Amino acid sequence: MFRRTRLFLCSFLLCLSINTPNATPFDEQESGKTFFNMVEEKLPLVSDAIVNDYIQSLGYRLAANSDAPTHAFHFFVVQQNVINAFAGPGGYIGIFGGLINITETESELASVIAHEIAHVTQDHLQRGEDKTKNLTLPALAAMVAAIATGNGTIAASSISSIAAGGAQYQINTTRGFEEEADSIGIQTLARAGFNPYAMANFFKRMMQSSRYDSTPIPILMDHPVNAERIALAEQRAAGFSKKHTYPSSQQYSLAKARMQYLLAINPENFLAQAKAAYQRNPNNMYQQYLLALAMFKNQEYTESKQLLAQLANNNPHEMIYPYTLAQIAFVLKEYKSALYYIQQAYAQDRNYYPSILFYGLILLRNNEKSAAINLLEQYQLQYADSPDFWILLSKAYANNHNLIYAYLSRAKAYLAVDDTRNALVQIAMAEEQTGQTNYTTALISAEKQRLQKKLRAS
Numbered sequence: 001m002f003r004r005t006r007l008f009l010c011s012f013l014l015c016l017s018i019n020t021p022n023a024t025p026f027d028e029q030e031s032g033k034t035f036f037n038m039v040e041e042k043l044p045l046v047s048d049a050i051v052n053d054y055i056q057s058l059g060y061r062l063a064a065n066s067d068a069p070t071h072a073f074h075f076f077v078v079q080q081n082v083i084n085a086f087a088g089p090g091g092y093i094g095i096f097g098g099l100i101n102i103t104e105t106e107s108e109l110a111s112v113i114a115h116e117i118a119h120v121t122q123d124h125l126q127r128g129e130d131k132t133k134n135l136t137l138p139a140l141a142a143m144v145a146a147i148a149t150g151n152g153t154i155a156a157s158s159i160s161s162i163a164a165g166g167a168q169y170q171i172n173t174t175r176g177f178e179e180e181a182d183s184i185g186i187q188t189l190a191r192a193g194f195n196p197y198a199m200a201n202f203f204k205r206m207m208q209s210s211r212y213d214s215t216p217i218p219i220l221m222d223h224p225v226n227a228e229r230i231a232l233a234e235q236r237a238a239g240f241s242k243k244h245t246y247p248s249s250q251q252y253s254l255a256k257a258r259m260q261y262l263l264a265i266n267p268e269n270f271l272a273q274a275k276a277a278y279q280r281n282p283n284n285m286y287q288q289y290l291l292a293l294a295m296f297k298n299q300e301y302t303e304s305k306q307l308l309a310q311l312a313n314n315n316p317h318e319m320i321y322p323y324t325l326a327q328i329a330f331v332l333k334e335y336k337s338a339l340y341y342i343q344q345a346y347a348q349d350r351n352y353y354p355s356i357l358f359y360g361l362i363l364l365r366n367n368e369k370s371a372a373i374n375l376l377e378q379y380q381l382q383y384a385d386s387p388d389f390w391i392l393l394s395k396a397y398a399n400n401h402n403l404i405y406a407y408l409s410r411a412k413a414y415l416a417v418d419d420t421r422n423a424l425v426q427i428a429m430a431e432e433q434t435g436q437t438n439y440t441t442a443l444i445s446a447e448k449q450r451l452q453k454k455l456r457a458s
Contacts, residue, residue, distance in 0.1 A: 031089040032092050033417075033418060035088040035089050036074065038140060042144055043080065046259075050254070051077055051100075051262070052076070052077060054254075055095060055100075058106075059113055061192055062192050063117055066184075066191075071091055071120065073093060073120070075093050075094075076094055077096075078094050079262055080263075081098040081101070082098045085115075087117075101256060104205075108201065110189060111198040117188060118180065118181040118188065122184060124180075183236055186233060186236045186237055186240070190240035199233050204230050253289075254286070257286055257289045257290040260290060261290075261297060264294070267299070270294045271297070278291045285315070289308075292311065293324075301332060308328070309321075312325065319344075319345040322344035326339075326342040326358065326362065338362050339362050342355065345359075357389065357392060360396065363375065364395065369399045372392075376393045386416060393409045394407075394413065404430050405430075408427070420455045427444060
């Protein structure tokens with residue numbers, strides 16, 4: 001219910017006119033929420049806080065440099081080894097884990113996200129047809145089915161069955177939209193400080209690798225690439241000033257390592273590959289961290305902790321290493337050690353969301369309820385739109401026998417996902433609790449009236 005955080009086929013699915021009896025139209029914001037809820041039901045989304053925080057930071061950096069910097073965007077990661085990305089209505093952009101892993105530089109990853117942002121800012125999801133007929137439940141369901149199957153041909157057939165005469169239109173709009181998304185995306189890429197040639201380089205590399213693979217790469221199926229398109233992308237990139245180098249950030253490398261860990265199926269094979277890569281480049285921070293994660297996945301806990309401790313000592317300002325040590329200790333039920341390491345991570349950056357949330361969780365596990373409440377209460381305004389934050393704070397209040405604030409916090413969690421009805425249920429439960437003060441009575445009454453007014457207006 002509370003978990004937050006495309007095949008390019010999505011950019012023409014909603015361009016088809018659908019005239020089914022129950023095709024009630026949505027506005028873009030409502031359709032975006034419905035789309036994301038459907039995606040969440042059909043696909044496994046990454047829950048790793050570090051990966052999600054990195055992708056959201058990268059996405060927002062690009063969005064801020066797009067041609068629509070005030071447009072709302074929501075970035076999330078699908079935990080599947082698929083090389084693709086997609087944009088849905090309402091600015092919801094999904095990145096498959098396989099895409100993160102296949103990129104060789106941060107600029108390559110940024111280029112794909114910039115491309116998807118351009119699909120949104122150029123209104124490719126709705127252009128060309130009557131907008132009030134595009135955003136319908138059947139269209140959204142078909143779109144999500146296309147993403148879940150990963151098969152553009154099947155998805156196109158399913159749409160054709162409910163949209164008469166749309167096939168030629170989708171072909172024409174796909175070609176034009178892709179070219180426009182390339183052009184606008186390269187501009188966004190350059191403005192954000194990334195290599196403007198990265199988009200052409202990435203698609204060129206994907207096209208070359210596909211020649212030796214009998215299975216088509218999904219991103220090439222849904223973002224058709226040819227020599228002409230690559231040449232056009234290179235021509236557009238040439239119009240922007242170039243730096244000598246575009247180094248990838250350490251955050252990119254660490255997030256990529258964690259994504260590889262999350263997608264690794266066979267722990268022994270994963271460890272063997274990580275060891276081989278490490279032996280080729282033992283001084284590379286990325287290979288060291290990847291090896292530590294592979295050791296942990298293979299249950300070599302002592303070795304993993306030793307390597308992470310060494311990394312932490314050599315890089316005292318990188319919070320990911322003590323954070324990972326805290327995770328390992330937590331999994332092994334070494335809660336005092338987990339608290340020690342998370343305090344180190346938190347001390348390095350008191351505004352890093354993953355550390356704040358994990359710190360609160362560890363405090364609760366150590367039965368330090370008041371400390372958890374004191375920690376989390378500092379960030380209520382900063383993370384007001386995070387359902388996970390409010391759920392954790394609600395749990396802290398409940399464990400501390402403060403049910404009034406527990407229900408109020410749970411209401412905030414529902415509001416963070418725009419569920420006003422269930423938020424009102426939580427407000428009613430807070431209202432029923434004993435021990436009310438004049439302040440809590442007034443607070444509950446004001447929030448109740450505000451939410452009732454919001455519900456009536458919806």
